[in-house]
Amino acid sequence: MSVPYVPHAFKDGDNLDLEKINDNLEAISRSIQRNLDARYTYSHIRFDLDGLTESSAEVLRELAIRRRGANNAVEVFAVELVIVGDGSGDVWTLACSDTTWPSITLTTVSGEEVTASSNIPVGVTSNSADLELTLSCSSTSTITRGYLIVHLRCDRGNQGSSHAGYFPTLVTSATANLAGTLDTELTNLGSAVARDTANDTDLRAELYMVRSLSAGSSRVFRVPSGARRIQAVVGYVVQAAGGSVDFEVASASGAFSTVTLSVNGAGATSRAVDSAGAAGDVIDADDPTDSADDETITITAATQTAVLAYLIVYWS
Amino acid sequence: MALTPFTSPISLTQLRSNFDDKTATLLTNARAGAKDQVVSLYLASLTSGASEFSRSVAWTQQDDAELRLLMARVTDTGARAIGLALTVENGDTLFLVDHSIALSFNTVNGTTDQRTDYRTTTGTRVRLLKGVRYRLAFTNTSGGTVGGPLIANVQLRSIRRRA
Numbered sequence: 001m002s003v004p005y006v007p008h009a010f011k012d013g014d015n016l017d018l019e020k021i022n023d024n025l026e027a028i029s030r031s032i033q034r035n036l037d038a039r040y041t042y043s044h045i046r047f048d049l050d051g052l053t054e055s056s057a058e059v060l061r062e063l064a065i066r067r068r069g070a071n072n073a074v075e076v077f078a079v080e081l082v083i084v085g086d087g088s089g090d091v092w093t094l095a096c097s098d099t100t101w102p103s104i105t106l107t108t109v110s111g112e113e114v115t116a117s118s119n120i121p122v123g124v125t126s127n128s129a130d131l132e133l134t135l136s137c138s139s140t141s142t143i144t145r146g147y148l149i150v151h152l153r154c155d156r157g158n159q160g161s162s163h164a165g166y167f168p169t170l171v172t173s174a175t176a177n178l179a180g181t182l183d184t185e186l187t188n189l190g191s192a193v194a195r196d197t198a199n200d201t202d203l204r205a206e207l208y209m210v211r212s213l214s215a216g217s218s219r220v221f222r223v224p225s226g227a228r229r230i231q232a233v234v235g236y237v238v239q240a241a242g243g244s245v246d247f248e249v250a251s252a253s254g255a256f257s258t259v260t261l262s263v264n265g266a267g268a269t270s271r272a273v274d275s276a277g278a279a280g281d282v283i284d285a286d287d288p289t290d291s292a293d294d295e296t297i298t299i300t301a302a303t304q305t306a307v308l309a310y311l312i313v314y315w316s
Numbered sequence: 317m318a319l320t321p322f323t324s325p326i327s328l329t330q331l332r333s334n335f336d337d338k339t340a341t342l343l344t345n346a347r348a349g350a351k352d353q354v355v356s357l358y359l360a361s362l363t364s365g366a367s368e369f370s371r372s373v374a375w376t377q378q379d380d381a382e383l384r385l386l387m388a389r390v391t392d393t394g395a396r397a398i399g400l401a402l403t404v405e406n407g408d409t410l411f412l413v414d415h416s417i418a419l420s421f422n423t424v425n426g427t428t429d430q431r432t433d434y435r436t437t438t439g440t441r442v443r444l445l446k447g448v449r450y451r452l453a454f455t456n457t458s459g460g461t462v463g464g465p466l467i468a469n470v471q472l473r474s475i476r477r478r479a
């Protein structure tokens with residue numbers, strides 16, 4: 001991070017040197033552009049694959065992801081597929097619902113960890129339809145241990161409002177109405193700074209999941225508090241119709257309002273999805289070394305066994 | 317602070333104030349982009365001698381990030397020696413500046429919570445680097461099975477990037 005500055009500090013009694021004004025206008029223009037250009041944040045989510053076989057239902061072999069909001073751009077920046085198989089020579093393929101993304105393959109080695117990766121990006125273009133990454137294998141194979149890491153890159157400069165910079169009109173000895181010209185320049189640079197302030201919603205995602213969670217039981221994840229802002233949660237459930245899964249993200253210290261989401265099961269081989277927004281409370285005063293300030297993510301299968309349940313939490 | 321428009325004559329102090337106000341806002345905005353996130357590992361239980369792949373997670377950093385905290389929280393019924401370590405996947409410790417990022421403790425009948433703070437003013441700052449593959453792994457060296465759950469978190473701080 002570079003520190004914005006202007007090179008000349010004016011004070012009453014000095015001569016108003018127009019070149020110094022121009023220096024300042026150009027410097028602050030560069031500072032604004034540096035801030036606006038710093039628009040991307042990186043994070044990753046992990047989708048566990050333990051126990052899956054080639055014959056597992058497709059929704060269990062599939063990671064779905066959507067934007068938290070229509071104007072919160074997210075792209076899959078890279079993926080890493082890690083699999084320990086029960087046999088050797090089984091070829092697992094990871095494909096994407098956006099078929100422009102080239103699929104990747106991984107050949108198992110019995111009892112050994114094998115990794116495949118891709119650095120081809122693909123956009124998560126909607127907050128109402130999912131991008132799906134689906135794993136498949138044409139031979140008989142069981143994943144003893146495995147996970148899919150999806151690296152995400154979020155763009156704060158694509159939030160539906162202008163993210164334009166400021167390009168100064170320099171003053172000279174021929175400039176008429178200098179005060180009015182400076183007012184205009186300061187107004188314009190102020191507007192660009194305001195755009196930098198307004199487009200402040202970065203996104204960093206985390207994923208918490210459980211497979212085969214029996215009815216009435218919960219899994220509680222616990223993470224240290226830190227400087228961040230909770231934005232939204234998106235919950236996915238594979239569960240028999242009539243069941244439901246409750247998700248809760250809470251702060252033990254009360255640093256942010258508890259976010260709850262209940263998703264009704266749509267069938268043992270169907271994926272249900274819902275989302276909930278958060279108040280956007282800022283957390284930065286909590287102490288991550290103090291367990292009393294921890295954040296908890298709780299997944300509860302309310303009535304039926306949840307075959308698969310996962311929650312994507314979007315933080316800013 | 318609102319922009320103070322000029323009237324004739326131009327005030328140099330006012331001009332300075334206007335510039336300073338905007339640079340201060342830009343600095344505040346840039347700092348606001350520095351936020352924390354976690355890489356988590358959850359194990360339902362842990363047997364002694366379990367293969368590394370079954371008690372760890374590995375990932376490749378796609379961006380530089382500052383290490384803030386290493387945390388382990390383990391529930392058990394007895395005194396077993398637990399280790400938690402963040403290492404570079406290929407063993408090249410240069411990417412951790414030759415520092416050992418690890419915790420070790422004995423479980424109790426109940427829950428043990430251990431954290432190492434890497435934010436201390438006088439302490440060594442460690443940065444995880446883009447393109448390097450890191451692994452977070454639990455170990456159980458006492459024999460028997462840790463009842464669990466075992467929760468590990470690495471807290472990282474990152475900033476906004478140009479690309």
